[in-house]
Amino acid sequence: MLKIRRLAIDTHPENTAFLPRQGNGYSAEQFQALRKIRITGESAEILATLALVDEPALVEAGEIGLGEQAFRRLGLPEGAAVSIEQAPVPASLESVRRKIDGDTLDESEIAAIIRDVAGHRYSPMEIGAFLVACAGFMSTEETLAMTRAMAAVGNRLDWHAPLVVDKHCIGGIPGNRTSMIVVPIVAAHGLIIPKTSSRAITSPSGTADTMEVLANVDLREDELRAIVSREKAVLAWGGRVNLSPADDVLISVERPLRIDTFEQMVASILSKKLAAGSTHLVLDIPVGPTAKVRSQSEAVRLRKLFEHVADKLGLVIDIVLTDGSQPIGRGIGPVLEARDVMAVLRNDADAPEDLRDHALMLAGRVLDFDPALKGGRGFARALELLASGAALEAMERLIAAQGRQPAEFKPGAHIQEICAPRDGRVIAIDCHRIARIARLAGAPMDKGAGIDLVCKVGAEVRKGQALYRIHAQSATGLGFAHDLAREDAGYEIVR
Structure with missing residues (x-):
C-alpha cells in the first residue's frame, strides 16, 4: 500500500x-x-x-x-x-488495429473505444493512431456512432424544457466572439440558452477565455443550473461539468497533429451540444481562403454531414454559411475581444460594426426557433433587444450571477505596431497567421495579450501606417510575436 x-x-x-x-x-x-x-x-x-x-x-x-x-x-x-x-490492455485496441487496416467499425466497437479514451486507458500514441486511421476514412454511420458514444460518456444535462437553444461557430476566425452578444440577446427575449464553451486550444481566445475577463466561468453543475433557472442563460466553461470528456482527450492529441477532419468536427461539436441538453442549434460555418472551410463545395459537404447526424440525434439544426475571409471585430485575445463585445452591447458609436451585424444575424436565427414569433421576425426582435439596452442588462445580470471579476484586466502594456510596407489597398488578411501571432504574444493564457486591428480588408493605407498593434504582458512574448509578424504580417496589400 x-x-x-x-x-x-x-x-x-x-x-x-x-x-x-x-x-x-x-x-x-x-x-x-x-x-x-x-x-x-x-x-x-x-x-x-x-x-x-x-x-x-x-x-x-x-x-x-x-x-x-x-x-x-x-x-x-x-x-x-x-x-x-x-493496467490491463484495453480490449478495444483490437478494434483500433482493425480501423488502421481500413475496416469499418460498428457502433459497439466505436462505443468501446470512446469509453476507454474517456477512461484514460489509451496512451497519446494509441489515440493518435486511432485518429489518423479515422482521418484516412470514416463513414457517415461511424461518425454518427462516434457522436452518440461521445455524448453518452460523461455528464448529460437535462433542462426539462421542449426548447433549449444554442449557437456555435466551428471556429478559425479570430475575433469572432458573437456568442457573448447572442446569449444575452436571446436570454433577454426569454429563451433558455445555457452556453457552455471550451477554452481555446489553438486560437487566441475561446468564449470561456473571453467571458473570464468579465466573470467567473468555472462553475459547478449546481451553480450552473441555479444561474440558468434565474437568468435563462449562462456563459461557462464546459470542462467543469464534464460534458463529452472523451472529446477533450481526443482534441488534445488532434491539435498537435493538426488533424481536423469534417467527421471528427461533427462528432466533437454535436456530442457536446447533445450532452449540454440542447434541442435547437444555430451553427455558423465561416468560409474563406484561410478559414477551416475554404470553398463553397467543402461547406456544402460539411453542412450535409451536420444535418444528417443532427437529424438522427433528434437535434434541430439551422446552418449558416458566413464570410470567413478576414477577422471579425478589432480585438483578438481575451481582453481586447471582451472590450469589443461590451462596446456592441452598450451600443457605443465606435463599436465594431461587423461584429455587431454578425451577432445580430445569428441571434435572429436563434430567436426564429421561438414558435411565438412570426416567421422571419427573429432579426427585428434581436435588433430591438440590443438597441433598447435589454441585452446589456441581461449581460450585466449574468456577470453578477456568475461572479464579477474583482480586478479589471487590461491590454498588455508591451506594444508593437506592425505597419504597411507600401502604399496600397488591403485585399486580404490571413486569419491563420494573425491567430498565430496573437498566440505567440501570449493569448489566451495572458488575458491582455493579443492583436488590435487598425485596418481591415478594403482599407487604403500609406507606407508606414499601422495595420495592427500587438499587445503582450511581457517583452519576451512581444518579441516572439514581432519576429513572426516581421516574417509575414498576414496582410496582402496591392497598389
Missing part, C-alpha cells in the same frame, strides 16, 4: 503518477515495464501513466505522487492508502 501525495503538476489531459525509483520493493525495470498502472483505493480507481522520480523531496518511499488531473479524478484525500498494479 502506498500513501497519496498531491503534486502541483499540471499533466493535462493525462493522469500521471509519480513513484520513487528506489525503495518500493520493485526494480526500476519492473516500474518501466508497467508504464500504465491501475491505482485503486477505497471505492475509487483510475488508470495513470507512470513516471519515475529520483528526487526524494518530491516523492518519498512508500508514497505515490499524483498530478493535479489524477488527484482530482481519483477523488481521495491526500494521505489515503492505495495499491497499484499493471
